[in-house]
Amino acid sequence: MEHIYSYHHLTEFTREVFIRMGCSLEHAMLASEVLVAADLRGIDSHGVARLSGYVRLWEAKRINARPNIRIVHETPSTAVVDGDAGLGLVVAPYAMEVAIKKAAVAGTGWVSVKNSNHFGIAGYHAMKALDHDMIGMAMTNASPLVAPTFAKERMLGTNPIAVAIPAKEQPAFVADFATTTAANGKLEILQRKNLEAPYGWIQDKEGNPSTNPHELKDGGALLPLGGDRDHGSHKGYCLGAIVDIFSAVLSGANYGPWAPPFVSFLPLAPDPVGEGLGHFFGAMRVDAFRPAEEFKTHMDTWISRFRAAVPVEGKQVLIPGDPEREMQQHRLQNGIPVLAPVVKDMQEVAAKFKLNF
Amino acid sequence: MEHIYSYHHLTEFTREVFIRMGCSLEHAMLASEVLVAADLRGIDSHGVARLSGYVRLWEAKRINARPNIRIVHETPSTAVVDGDAGLGLVVAPYAMEVAIKKAAVAGTGWVSVKNSNHFGIAGYHAMKALDHDMIGMAMTNASPLVAPTFAKERMLGTNPIAVAIPAKEQPAFVADFATTTAANGKLEILQRKNLEAPYGWIQDKEGNPSTNPHELKDGGALLPLGGDRDHGSHKGYCLGAIVDIFSAVLSGANYGPWAPPFVSFLPLAPDPVGEGLGHFFGAMRVDAFRPAEEFKTHMDTWISRFRAAVPVEGKQVLIPGDPEREMQQHRLQNGIPVLAPVVKDMQEVAAKFKLNF
Numbered sequence: 001m002e003h004i005y006s007y008h009h010l011t012e013f014t015r016e017v018f019i020r021m022g023c024s025l026e027h028a029m030l031a032s033e034v035l036v037a038a039d040l041r042g043i044d045s046h047g048v049a050r051l052s053g054y055v056r057l058w059e060a061k062r063i064n065a066r067p068n069i070r071i072v073h074e075t076p077s078t079a080v081v082d083g084d085a086g087l088g089l090v091v092a093p094y095a096m097e098v099a100i101k102k103a104a105v106a107g108t109g110w111v112s113v114k115n116s117n118h119f120g121i122a123g124y125h126a127m128k129a130l131d132h133d134m135i136g137m138a139m140t141n142a143s144p145l146v147a148p149t150f151a152k153e154r155m156l157g158t159n160p161i162a163v164a165i166p167a168k169e170q171p172a173f174v175a176d177f178a179t180t181t182a183a184n185g186k187l188e189i190l191q192r193k194n195l196e197a198p199y200g201w202i203q204d205k206e207g208n209p210s211t212n213p214h215e216l217k218d219g220g221a222l223l224p225l226g227g228d229r230d231h232g233s234h235k236g237y238c239l240g241a242i243v244d245i246f247s248a249v250l251s252g253a254n255y256g257p258w259a260p261p262f263v264s265f266l267p268l269a270p271d272p273v274g275e276g277l278g279h280f281f282g283a284m285r286v287d288a289f290r291p292a293e294e295f296k297t298h299m300d301t302w303i304s305r306f307r308a309a310v311p312v313e314g315k316q317v318l319i320p321g322d323p324e325r326e327m328q329q330h331r332l333q334n335g336i337p338v339l340a341p342v343v344k345d346m347q348e349v350a351a352k353f354k355l356n357f
Numbered sequence: 358m359e360h361i362y363s364y365h366h367l368t369e370f371t372r373e374v375f376i377r378m379g380c381s382l383e384h385a386m387l388a389s390e391v392l393v394a395a396d397l398r399g400i401d402s403h404g405v406a407r408l409s410g411y412v413r414l415w416e417a418k419r420i421n422a423r424p425n426i427r428i429v430h431e432t433p434s435t436a437v438v439d440g441d442a443g444l445g446l447v448v449a450p451y452a453m454e455v456a457i458k459k460a461a462v463a464g465t466g467w468v469s470v471k472n473s474n475h476f477g478i479a480g481y482h483a484m485k486a487l488d489h490d491m492i493g494m495a496m497t498n499a500s501p502l503v504a505p506t507f508a509k510e511r512m513l514g515t516n517p518i519a520v521a522i523p524a525k526e527q528p529a530f531v532a533d534f535a536t537t538t539a540a541n542g543k544l545e546i547l548q549r550k551n552l553e554a555p556y557g558w559i560q561d562k563e564g565n566p567s568t569n570p571h572e573l574k575d576g577g578a579l580l581p582l583g584g585d586r587d588h589g590s591h592k593g594y595c596l597g598a599i600v601d602i603f604s605a606v607l608s609g610a611n612y613g614p615w616a617p618p619f620v621s622f623l624p625l626a627p628d629p630v631g632e633g634l635g636h637f638f639g640a641m642r643v644d645a646f647r648p649a650e651e652f653k654t655h656m657d658t659w660i661s662r663f664r665a666a667v668p669v670e671g672k673q674v675l676i677p678g679d680p681e682r683e684m685q686q687h688r689l690q691n692g693i694p695v696l697a698p699v700v701k702d703m704q705e706v707a708a709k710f711k712l713n714f
Contacts, residue, residue, distance in 0.1 A: 073646065073647065075463065075464030075465075075642070075645040076433055076434065076462075076463045076464055077433065077434040077463045077464040077465045077645070078464040078465055078641070078642075078645040078646060080646050080647060105433075106432065106433045106434045106463050106464075107432030107433055107434040107435040107463075107467070108432075108434045108435055108465060108467055110464075110465055110641065110645075112646050147666075148663060148666060148674050149674070149675070150668055150669050150672035150673060150674050150675065151666040151667060151668055151669065151674045152666075152667045152668065152669055153666045153667040155662075155663060155666050163595075163599050165599075165602055173598070173602070175595035175596075175598070175599060177589070177591075177592040177595060178592075179592075180589075181583070181588050181589045182589065198587045198588065200587075200588050201588075206669070206670070207668075207669030207670070207672075225582060225583060225589050225592055225593070226538070226582060226583065226588075227584075227588055230555045230557075231538050231555065231557050231558075231583075231584055231588070232534075232537075232538045232539065232582050232583075234534070234675070234677075235534040235535075235536075235582055236582070237677075238520075238532035238534060238677045239596075241530070241532070241663070241677065242520050242522075242532060244659075245522055245530070245656070245659065249652060249655050249656060249659055250641075250643070250646040250647065250652065251646065251647070252647055252651075255655070255659055256659060256662055256663060257662065273655065273658060274655075284435070284467065285432070285435075286607070288432040288434070288435040288467075289430065289435060289437050289469050289607040289608065290430065290437060290607065290608070290609055294609075295606060295607065298606050298612070298630065298631075299602070299606060301630060302601075302602065302606055302612055302613060305512075305613055305614065306505060306512060306598070306613060309504075309505060309508040309509075309510045309512050310508060310509045310510040311507055311508055311509065311564075312507050312508065312509055312563070312564030313563070313564070315507035315564075316507060317505050317506070317507050317508045318506070318507065318591075320591075320594075320595045320598065
């Protein structure tokens with residue numbers, strides 16, 4: 001039920017699609033690299049599976065293929081970037097680059113972005129800081145699918161947070177997670193396979209816990225990390241809210257239930273409170289705190305000590321980023337499996353632009 | 358089973374205790390204000406209930422009553438502060454002040470702290486930014502009580518995160534939460550009452566889920582937010598790890614299982630990887646992103662929209678900080694209840710220093 005494609009093939013194809021949408025060669029190359037990074041790292045819901053979605057948003061004139069991305073406000077350590085309705089896949093790398101440049105001078109750099117669109121996986125952007133011996137951070141708000149604790153209503157997106165921290169000999173620490181119990185992509189897998197979800201992932205339209213993965217189509221909602229009040233869902237709600245505010249209230253994007261939907265068949269909110277979707281990026285030079293070699297040596301100690309933590313029988317303690325890095329190595333060598341419905345989707349995109357897939 | 362004391366009485370008494378420990382009047386006043394802020398806001402585990410613990414740490418010469426708190430490294434937007442083994446209750450306000458001053462000039466300020474001790478509630482420090490129209494952040498590492506996903510071993514503290522965000526007419530958004538399913542204070546309440554804990558809060562020494570609140574005394578551990586792998590405990594583990602690294606690896610404090618215990622009867626790690634406990638503080642001027650009035654007006658919209666989210670029957674959606682603010686108003690007027698064992702503790706401290714309580 002799946003086909004294997006090489007990384008090279010998927011990036012080439014998506015690059016051609018972005019070029020046909022009218023993107024510059026530079027933007028198309030960047031956007032395809034960011035998009036397929038998701039497939040490479042095993043976050044299949046955020047990779048080529050979304051390509052047709054981007055195309056439909058462009059057809060609906062919600063994505064501008066030739067954006068004038070620019071800084072609209074700044075201080076020594078901050079900036080606000082206007083994405084001009086461009087692909088988040090190119091707006092985000094621009095903004096992360098600004099954060100890194102600010103950090104080079106001021107020690108840290110913090111960039112809030114408005115007027116953007118879905119930016120792929122947060123981890124890709126956070127990891128850009130690593131080569132500069134900086135800690136990188138990336139977060140974004142997203143289509144409202146999540147009910148705050150005690151609410152029936154969907155008010156927040158899955159609002160992910162990524163933090164990448166450099167080490168010396170050890171591979172970097174890379175956390176990248178939705179602030180919900182389970183990412184929407186995991187639910188989609190259960191929907192496709194018609195399997196039940198664990199309690200604590202979703203609720204029905206009345207706010208009752210449910211195990212039916214199709215609940216979201218019937219007014220249900222994803223739940224914040226924690227799942228219910230007894231298990232700390234108010235903390236997951238806090239995290240999602242902080243991501244929303246840093247990404248959209250600081251920048252002037254749409255926040256909370258006003259965040260624009262990813263799917264083009266849903267209408268935009270009639271009374272927007274800002275422009276497009278919002279993101280937030282950070283970069284901190286580690287030597288703005290202590291010498292970089294010293295910091296990275298201690299990160300090696302941190303990582304090896306945690307990896308050596310006494311495990312539960314039959315398990316092994318992982319360092320954030322381990323599974324994705326291993327998946328990337330495996331898929332670069334062995335190719336990337338793409339599910340049949342996604343292949344069909346890609347073939348339709350190919351036909352639309354007179355390309356082969 | 359409890360006595361009611363006025364806020365004034367508790368701060369006066371704790372101030373006198375800190376003076377008898379040898380603190381300056383200025384430090385004693387500040388430390389008592391920070392400590393009793395926990396009782397005022399309803400986080401009883403972090404207030405006067407801990408006073409005798411601070412005294413014992415001082416007796417064990419692990420707290421320096423006359424610290425020379427100072428900046429040891431800085432850039433325009435960052436600093437590292439050495440707490441000189443002082444009370445976290447005075448080291449943290451110093452460091453937060455540095456973050457605020459950096460933000461006034463550079464847009465943001467970020468301070469990592471080493472060689473400190475327990476700093477009270479994170480929310481107190483984050484909220485210091487609000488009067489300056491800044492977003493405040495505070496986090497700290499703590500005694501290892503928490504097992505990472507798939508570990509038997511306690512590697513992290515409850516490592517709280519606080520974020521305070523100013524609004525205009527609405528009260529500020531103030532999130533303040535441990536990165537575990539449940540804070541240790543909540544478990545202590547169950548222990549005292551001999552009640553079972555919900556699944557997902559703790560595990561036994563073999564790493565099996567448990568509902569026995571006494572499990573920690575027998576080699577068990579608290580669990581990261583999420584509770585188990587299916588419910589996203591790896592995300593809670595990521596959050597606790599990020600707090601640990603920002604607080605202690607950036608600054609040069611002890612991290613992970615090396616973090617010093619709060620209780621004086623447990624020995625310090627024989628092979629420390631740093632100095633004392635670590636904290637991390639941040640301040641971001643909101644007008645480093647957009648005009649402050651504009652930002653705060655949108656925060657009012659955010660807050661009132663979320664408060665108006667359609668609730669589950671019989672419930673109401675809360676804004677982070679609501680319960681603590683209401684508790685503070687109530688306790689300022691009606692006094693602060695202190696449990697009998699804590700009163701006994703305080704009376705022993707009083708006797709030690711020839712004071713009345």
